[in-house]
Amino acid sequence: MAKRSVGGEIKLTLGQYLASIRDDRGFSQRDVEKATNKVVSNAYLSQIENNQIKRPNPNILNSLAELYNISYEDLMERAGYVVPTRSRRGDEQRHGRIATFAEHNLTPEEEAKLVEYLGFLRSKK
Amino acid sequence: MAKRSVGGEIKLTLGQYLASIRDDRGFSQRDVEKATNKVVSNAYLSQIENNQIKRPNPNILNSLAELYNISYEDLMERAGYVVPTRSRRGDEQRHGRIATFAEHNLTPEEEAKLVEYLGFLRSKK
DNA sequence: TTTGCATGCTTGACATTCTAAGCATTTTAG
DNA sequence: CTAAAATGCTTAGAATGTCAAGCATGCAAA
Structure with missing residues (x-):
C-alpha cells in the first residue's frame, strides 16, 4: 500500500507514488489492467509499484497518467527519463x-x- | 536506403534519420561515442542506425539530440514514444x-x- | 606494396523489461 | 460455514536493450 507521507519532504519512489494514486482513485490492479486494455497488466503494475522495475516504458507511463489523470511528464521524470522542455524546444533551428x-x-x-x-x-x- | 514495403509506402526510419543527421554533422560513430562520454557506444549507434533497436532509451535519444542539436521530442516521436503535450493540440494525423x-x-x-x-x-x- | 588506422558493422554475453500463468490471502455471496 | 471471487503478489521465461571485443573494408602514408 501507499506509504503516507503527506507533506513529507522525502521523495516518493515511482512505485510508491503510483500506488498511492491508484489507491486514491479506488482502482484495483486488475481494474487498471482492464481500463488500459492490457497495456498494463496487473502483474506488471504490481512490480512497478514495488519498485522492481526501474524504468517502465514511457508509453506505459503515459497510459497510467491518462487513466489516473496525472502528469505524464511527471511520471517520466520520476522514472528517471529526461523530460522534453518546451522552453528549449526548437533550438535546433537556430x-x-x-x-x-x-x-x-x-x-x-x-x-x-x-x-x-x-x-x-x-x-x- | 529508404525501405520499401509491399504497398509502395516509404517512410524514414529512426535509424535512417539519425544516420543522415550524423552524416550531415560529419561525425563518425566513434566521434559520437566520445562526444557523448560513452552514453552512446559506437556499436550501439550502428545498431540504432540500422534499425536493429526498436526503441532506444529516451535518455540516449536525448544525448543524441543534444549532440546533433536536433529536437529530443522529435526523436521520441520517431522512436514511437508518446510525447508529452502541453500546448500542442488538435492537429490530428498530420x-x-x-x-x-x-x-x-x-x-x-x-x-x-x-x-x-x-x-x-x-x-x- | 605494405603498414597502419579510421570507419562501420557483427557477435556474444549480460541486464532489464514485460508477459503468462498461477499462488496466497482476504472478502463477498449464498 | 463454504465456495467463489477479488486482490496483491511471485516467478519463469521470452523479448529486448546495451556493451566489450573484435572483424572487414577502405584509404592514406611510407
Whole structure:
C-alpha cells in the first residue's frame, strides 16, 4: 500500500507514488489492467509499484497518467527519463538557415525519398 | 536506403534519420561515442542506425539530440514514444514532425536539386 | 606494396523489461 | 460455514536493450 507521507519532504519512489494514486482513485490492479486494455497488466503494475522495475516504458507511463489523470511528464521524470522542455524546444533551428522544406508539408514518403536523394548527391563527393 | 514495403509506402526510419543527421554533422560513430562520454557506444549507434533497436532509451535519444542539436521530442516521436503535450493540440494525423531538412545544412545547390526532385516526385502522381 | 588506422558493422554475453500463468490471502455471496 | 471471487503478489521465461571485443573494408602514408 501507499506509504503516507503527506507533506513529507522525502521523495516518493515511482512505485510508491503510483500506488498511492491508484489507491486514491479506488482502482484495483486488475481494474487498471482492464481500463488500459492490457497495456498494463496487473502483474506488471504490481512490480512497478514495488519498485522492481526501474524504468517502465514511457508509453506505459503515459497510459497510467491518462487513466489516473496525472502528469505524464511527471511520471517520466520520476522514472528517471529526461523530460522534453518546451522552453528549449526548437533550438535546433537556430543555425540560421531557413527550414527550406518546413512549408512543403512533406509526406513521410517524400521525406524518405528526398533524404535518400540527398545521400546520393553527397556520396558522389 | 529508404525501405520499401509491399504497398509502395516509404517512410524514414529512426535509424535512417539519425544516420543522415550524423552524416550531415560529419561525425563518425566513434566521434559520437566520445562526444557523448560513452552514453552512446559506437556499436550501439550502428545498431540504432540500422534499425536493429526498436526503441532506444529516451535518455540516449536525448544525448543524441543534444549532440546533433536536433529536437529530443522529435526523436521520441520517431522512436514511437508518446510525447508529452502541453500546448500542442488538435492537429490530428498530420505529419507533425519537424521538417527534416531544417537539420541538414543544405547548400543552395542541394536545396535547388531537392526542390526540383520534389517537383518531379509530385508531378508523376 | 605494405603498414597502419579510421570507419562501420557483427557477435556474444549480460541486464532489464514485460508477459503468462498461477499462488496466497482476504472478502463477498449464498 | 463454504465456495467463489477479488486482490496483491511471485516467478519463469521470452523479448529486448546495451556493451566489450573484435572483424572487414577502405584509404592514406611510407
